[in-house]
Amino acid sequence: MAEIVKKGTKSMGRYHYVFPKWSNMLLPAALAGGAIVPLYVVLVVAYGFSPETTDVGYQPHQPVPFSHKLHAGELGMDCRYCHNTVERANHAAIPPTQTCMNCHTQIHKDSIKIRPLLESYLEGTPVTWRRVHDLPDFVYFSHRAHVIRGVSCVECHGRIDRMEIVTQVKRLSMGWCLECHRAPDIHLRDPRLVTKLGWGNDMSDEDKLAQGTIWRETNDLNPSQDCSTCHR
Ligand code: HEC
Ligand code: HEC
Ligand code: HEC
Ligand code: HEC
Ligand code: HEC
Numbered sequence: 001m002a003e004i005v006k007k008g009t010k011s012m013g014r015y016h017y018v019f020p021k022w023s024n025m026l027l028p029a030a031l032a033g034g035a036i037v038p039l040y041v042v043l044v045v046a047y048g049f050s051p052e053t054t055d056v057g058y059q060p061h062q063p064v065p066f067s068h069k070l071h072a073g074e075l076g077m078d079c080r081y082c083h084n085t086v087e088r089a090n091h092a093a094i095p096p097t098q099t100c101m102n103c104h105t106q107i108h109k110d111s112i113k114i115r116p117l118l119e120s121y122l123e124g125t126p127v128t129w130r131r132v133h134d135l136p137d138f139v140y141f142s143h144r145a146h147v148i149r150g151v152s153c154v155e156c157h158g159r160i161d162r163m164e165i166v167t168q169v170k171r172l173s174m175g176w177c178l179e180c181h182r183a184p185d186i187h188l189r190d191p192r193l194v195t196k197l198g199w200g201n202d203m204s205d206e207d208k209l210a211q212g213t214i215w216r217e218t219n220d221l222n223p224s225q226d227c228s229t230c231h232r
Contacts, residue, residue, distance in 0.1 A: 059167040060130040064116050073161040079153060079195040086153075090142040094129055097121050132166050133157075140232050150188045150215050154197040155180070161197050177230065181223035185212035188221070 071077050080086060082095040097120045105121075108114050120127045135141055147153075153160065158169035170176060180187050186209050193199045200208055215221070 055133075055168050056171055057167060057169075058132060059165050060132060061165065062130055063127055065113050068160045068163050068166060079160075086143045087147050088144055090140075090144065092143050097127055132168055133172060135172060138231060140230050147194050148191055149219060149221055150191040150194065151180075151184075152187075152189055152194040152197065152199070155187045159197055174230075178225060181225050184221065184223050185209050185216055188212035188215040190215065 072079060082099055083092040084095075086092040097117060100117055101121050104114055104117060109118070117127065119125075146156075156170055156172075158167075160166060186205065189200060189212065203211075
């Protein structure tokens with residue numbers, strides 16, 4: 001199986017400090033100068049608007065320069081070829097090296113970009129892909145619950161099929177989840193179209209809303225806002 005590195009672990013080089021590390025050094029100076037309040041404000045503003053707190057724009061570099069733009073976009077591979085548990089499990093599986101080697105034992109096998117993949121294959125060690133999206137552990141989330149009910153990947157991950165490097169585009173905050181749970185219609189489509197990310201781009205908002213309402217009614221959908229739905 002492929003390995004996914006948790007956010008906040010050492011190899012990610014990314015910790016969830018309340019304040020950036022360097023602020024520790026400023027603290028004694030600030031206390032001495034009685035400047036704690038203004039400093040606090042500056043830190044909160046500076047840190048509060050950085051990508052680390054909202055996570056939007058978070059884009060870790062990966063050990064193999066794998067491009068969704070090429071594979072899912074230009075080559076037109078379906079998301080489920082690689083993320084094959086997305087319709088039946090909470091988590092969407094990251095493909096093992098073997099999946100890549102279905103093609104890359106032949107294609108570009110001598111390329112320097114493929115080398116780490118080849119090493120992983122020959123040594124039987126998984127590629128340590130870095131996690132991009134990561135909810136706190138106290139949140140319950142299920143891919144299956146969304147995907148089989150007609151919520152497309154694009155609603156939560158954006159145009160992955162145009163990304164050279166995967167970037168987080170939505171906040172994944174509680175407010176964001178609830179916004180859709182309160183009014184899902186505009187975000188719904190025929191469940192068979194969930195991996196067609198460009199679908200509906202040529203439709204007006206009214207048409208999109210109208211067809212979404214049909215899917216909600218025919219499938220009797222009613223996304224819950226109860227705390228226990230997402231915090232169990
Ligand atoms: C050829 C295999 C392959 C295909 C096809 C593919 N992916 Fe991926 N996907 C990967 C790999 C490998 C990673 C981990 C490396 C990375 O983030 O780029 C990944 C990562 C991701 C992530 C980020 C996971 C995280 O860590 O948060 C998302 C979201 C994602 N893919 C969505 C999609 C969507 C949507 C499609 C279809 C449009 C798709 N993928 C098609 C192989 C694939
Ligand atoms: C269905 C076949 C197929 C699968 C499966 C596949 N690839 Fe590819 N990949 C290609 C093709 C075709 C190209 C080259 C396109 C070109 O050069 O025009 C390519 C190119 C690449 C390149 C760029 C190589 C270079 O030298 O430019 C990398 C890196 C890569 N793939 C990584 C992966 C990884 C990682 C996986 C598994 C998550 C994967 N591929 C799965 C078909 C595939
Ligand atoms: C309703 C929003 C939503 C939809 C729809 C959605 N995802 Fe995700 N995805 C998320 C969230 C939230 C996470 C982070 C999950 C976590 O941290 O537990 C995530 C994580 C992932 C990951 C990383 C592995 C994992 O499960 O944590 C992959 C890969 C992925 N998504 C692919 C897809 C693909 C492919 C689709 C469409 C077939 C899709 N997602 C549809 C919200 C969504
Ligand atoms: C774009 C719309 C959308 C977004 C964003 C979204 N959801 Fe949902 N969610 C739905 C729909 C639609 C359902 C299905 C409701 C039904 O089956 O009646 C659902 C169902 C669920 C379920 C019920 C699973 C079950 O069957 O027990 C959970 C849990 C859930 N969502 C959690 C989340 C969390 C956590 C987030 C944010 C990280 C989120 N959702 C974001 C639309 C969304
Ligand atoms: C649709 C899913 C969903 C529902 C329903 C939901 N939450 Fe949350 N909640 C989340 C997510 C996702 C987060 C994580 C937000 C983040 O990391 O920014 C969260 C975070 C929290 C936090 C942590 C505070 C914070 O800002 O980090 C608390 C407390 C909380 N929720 C309480 C509740 C209560 C009380 C209810 C019921 C009134 C509720 N939640 C309903 C998804 C949900």
